[in-house]
Amino acid sequence: MTEALPALQVRELRTRYGSREVLQGLDLHVAKGEIFGLLGPNGAGKTTLIRTIAGRIRPIGGSVAIMGQPVSRQSLGRVGLVPQEIALYPHLTAQENLEVFGRLSGLSRAETDDAVRWASRASNIQARLGERVEYLSGGWKRRVNIAAAILHRPDLLILDEPTVGVDVDARNGLHEVIKELSHVGMGVLLATHDLDQAELLCSRVGFLRNGVIAPHGSPRTLIFAAFGNQREIIVELRASPTAPQGEALRRAGFSPSNGNLNWSMLGQGNERTVQDLTDALERSGLLTREIRLREPGLDSLFLRLSRDDSAARQGEAA
Numbered sequence: 001m002t003e004a005l006p007a008l009q010v011r012e013l014r015t016r017y018g019s020r021e022v023l024q025g026l027d028l029h030v031a032k033g034e035i036f037g038l039l040g041p042n043g044a045g046k047t048t049l050i051r052t053i054a055g056r057i058r059p060i061g062g063s064v065a066i067m068g069q070p071v072s073r074q075s076l077g078r079v080g081l082v083p084q085e086i087a088l089y090p091h092l093t094a095q096e097n098l099e100v101f102g103r104l105s106g107l108s109r110a111e112t113d114d115a116v117r118w119a120s121r122a123s124n125i126q127a128r129l130g131e132r133v134e135y136l137s138g139g140w141k142r143r144v145n146i147a148a149a150i151l152h153r154p155d156l157l158i159l160d161e162p163t164v165g166v167d168v169d170a171r172n173g174l175h176e177v178i179k180e181l182s183h184v185g186m187g188v189l190l191a192t193h194d195l196d197q198a199e200l201l202c203s204r205v206g207f208l209r210n211g212v213i214a215p216h217g218s219p220r221t222l223i224f225a226a227f228g229n230q231r232e233i234i235v236e237l238r239a240s241p242t243a244p245q246g247e248a249l250r251r252a253g254f255s256p257s258n259g260n261l262n263w264s265m266l267g268q269g270n271e272r273t274v275q276d277l278t279d280a281l282e283r284s285g286l287l288t289r290e291i292r293l294r295e296p297g298l299d300s301l302f303l304r305l306s307r308d309d310s311a312a313r314q315g316e317a318a
């Protein structure tokens with residue numbers, strides 16, 4: 001019966017600080033066994049949403065249900081929260097940390113032993129259990145942080161930026177852990193700025209903007225809905241364009257995407273386009289380092305939504 005219930009169901013949620021409404025009627029559901037990526041620019045309200053789900057902020061409207069139950073001490077017992085900061089005792093070993101958290105959460109000694117065994121296997125930290133946390137690398141600390149959050153085998157696991165500041169190998173290791181936890185049936189809500197990560201890991205993603213989540217859906221579906229079969233044409237320059245050269249790039253349909261050395265546009269690009277473009281740019285005196293075509297990704301969509309939002313804000317201000 002409970003299998004059919006979503007791990008998390010949020011309806012019409014409204015949260016505000018003072019007179020500023022940060023969440024403005026937000027809807028979201030996360031099924032058991034799925035990884036949902038919560039995306040959005042800085043200050044959009046991701047942490048506010050997580051804190052509201054975790055019962056730390058009282059909403060002014062709407063509802064949050066965890067496995068069908070409204071937020072309460074009991075239903076929050078089915079949530080595991082992995083905060084952005086490492087919340088471990090540095091002088092204790094990984095094992096000792098997990099034991100302390102197990103006992104603090106009310107488990108008996110035998111239950112704690114069981115839970116520590118299960119959580120350390122699920123987060124793949126057995127090899128490091130005997131090491132003091134202060135000597136572990138960032139990636140291993142984050143895994144221990146996850147192990148601490150899943151000791152009670154939650155139905156919903158919330159991760160706030162779990163891979164910030166870790167290297168590529170550690171990030172991939174964390175991805176495996178998160179996937180494994182979804183396979184054992186946890187619903188995972190993953191707040192991240194790492195759009196590659198979201199595209200690789202999440203069955204669905206949603207963009208938190210203007211207080212609601214829109215658009216949302218599978219990464220493939222969202223990208224196709226926005227860009228169809230278009231490709232992204234990316235030009236990397238060796239030197240900044242002069243003002244007239246920048247103007248010419250804009251007229252050709254390019255926008256600067258990351259400083260003024262990188263420009264991109266969408267189009268029906270092919271190898272011929274690249275050759276023609278290289279010739280045209282060289283004739284106009286622009287020195288190119290690279291011109292390439294790529295499939296649009298969630299990063300392209302994020303950029304487009306940010307541009308739409310800032311155009312809308314400028315329109316409102318005018």
Ligand SMILES: Nc1ncnc2c1ncn2[C@@H]1O[C@H](COP(=O)(O)OP(=O)(O)OP(=O)(O)O)[C@@H](O)[C@H]1O
Nearest residue numbers: 017018022040041042043044045046047048049193
């Ligand atoms: N305690 C608070 N009191 C007043 N305003 C707050 C408080 N916490 C956050 N805010 C504001 O609410 C908005 C949403 O903040 P929040 O931290 O939830 O965003 P976020 O999407 O998590 O950002 P980031 O990606 O930078 O972590 C921001 O404008 C922020 O300044």
